[in-house]
Amino acid sequence: MTARSRSAASGRAGGIAARLIIAMALVIIAGGITALLIAALVGPVFFHHHLIEVENSPGTTFEHAEAAFISASTLTLAIALGASALTSLAVSLILARRIGASLGTMSTAAAQVAAGRFQARVARPRVGAEFDELADAFNDMATRLDRDEDLRRRLMADVAHELRTPVTTISATVDALEDGVQQLDPQTVEVLRTQASRLTRLAADLAAVTRAETGALHLDRQPMTPQEVLEVAAESARDRYTAAGVELVVEASTHLPEVWVDADRFGQVLANLLDNALRHTPTGGRVGLGASRHGDGVRLVVADTGEGIDGVHLPHVFERFYRVDTARDRDHGGSGIGLSITRALVHAHGGTITAHSAGVGTGTRFVIDLPAAATVADLPTADLQ
Structure with missing residues (x-):
């Protein structure tokens, strides 16, 4: 039982x-x-x-x-x-x-x-199990609503903050052009294009993480070997790493079970992690992609020798717009929700993702645990969407 x-x-x-x-x-x-x-x-x-x-x-x-x-x-x-x-x-x-x-x-x-007072709670009445379960369910609901409301407020504040910089830059540039203070030269066009791209990326990322978290994301899954998954991701990022002077290596164990993944969506997962690692690994550093057996499934690891993350921030790195003071500031680029998208996509594949770091200056490891394709293939179709 x-x-x-x-x-x-x-x-x-x-x-x-x-x-x-x-x-x-x-x-x-x-x-x-x-x-x-x-x-x-x-x-x-x-x-x-x-x-x-x-x-x-x-x-x-x-x-x-x-x-x-x-x-x-x-x-x-x-x-x-x-x-x-x-x-x-x-x-x-x-x-x-x-x-x-x-x-x-x-x-x-x-x-x-x-x-709207989501702090309300009820004690278990001890009248019967049904009433106790009702009280527990009510408290869980209130707790979740309270957390969601807090997340909503923070999300609105973060979105407003993220929008403020590009909108202010575009508005100031347009005003300068109208006043004749600034000319529409290639440099000005590049500024406008960069800020517009930042707004577009923010909107696309918000839409992607929302679809993934609400289960509205369709996954076109197929069996792939872990080695193939990592090699495709590494090949896509190879030129950027070469230009930045950061070594990118793939180390995967042999004879691993296949994983059941959407090639494009899971490619986005690894691309986000590789971009994140590249932004925070200095020239001469190293980023490794690894795969090994973990229980009945497969463990994928993206490890870098970069800035590392203080232990205080590790539980929050997957939250939307969460930034770690110096190691994850806005100067590195990105919309601030790349890791949120990554976690949502991993969960949509039935897996888990965790971040590990011994502290600042020690590098960071992102660990993804996925079920084997043979296990996932036995699930009903509705569970695979």
Whole structure:
């Protein structure tokens, strides 16, 4: 039995339905015990007393006995029903108050979330597993909404910041041209073209990461060897590395299982990582592409001997527009969301990506773990999109 099935079984065992059944059982037991006690302790005394009272009355002994039995039984049944009713009322009041309080708390918290106060949380009411799961789900939802709202605010601020520089540059250049302060020479055209390209790249990158993160990205997968994947990426970047004076090497283990990838999209993953490595590796440095077996899948590594990343920043390098002070500043170029696109595309392929660095000046390693093609090919088509 899996952990999830055990949790579900535990939830059913402690659910509201089970508690209601227990409550009904308590009512029945209370009535039964009361009837038993009355029948065993009070009934005989009442029966005997009734016989003594009617022994001088007219009628046969059988008639007196029958009347005494009926009276004793009626008293016993009345007391038992009364005890059952009181028990039922007490149990109902307790459950109603606890369920009502839980729903009232949930309603208040939901109203706060609807009003935009995503910090609202609810405690587990302990009424039943369903209510506890509802409270946990509500808290998870509120936490995610709070995080998404924070990300939205930061994203808007970052987009505004990213847009400000090229827009300001273009606006200032146009004003200078209109005032005759500056001439439309090749240098001015290059400035305008560069800033326009920066805006275009930002828009394209935002669209790409949004499609990947929302699952709207179609992947045309095919089996490829890890060696082939790395060689294609290295060949595409070879000229840029040669021009920058940075060595680019491919070191892949042999006899690795194939991976099921979209050649273009995964080429974009490695291109982003190689561009990132090139921007932060000085002339004379080295960038290595590696592939090895990892469990049932394949591990791809892009490692450089460049600036490295402080450990404080490692958990955030895949966030949109996150920049590491000196090592990842805007002077290096890029839209600031290349690594976000990379992570989204890796996740779309069913893999994971992590960043590792021993600190500033020690280089950086990006590690991608992908499932083998044989494993992915067994999944339904819907899971491959």
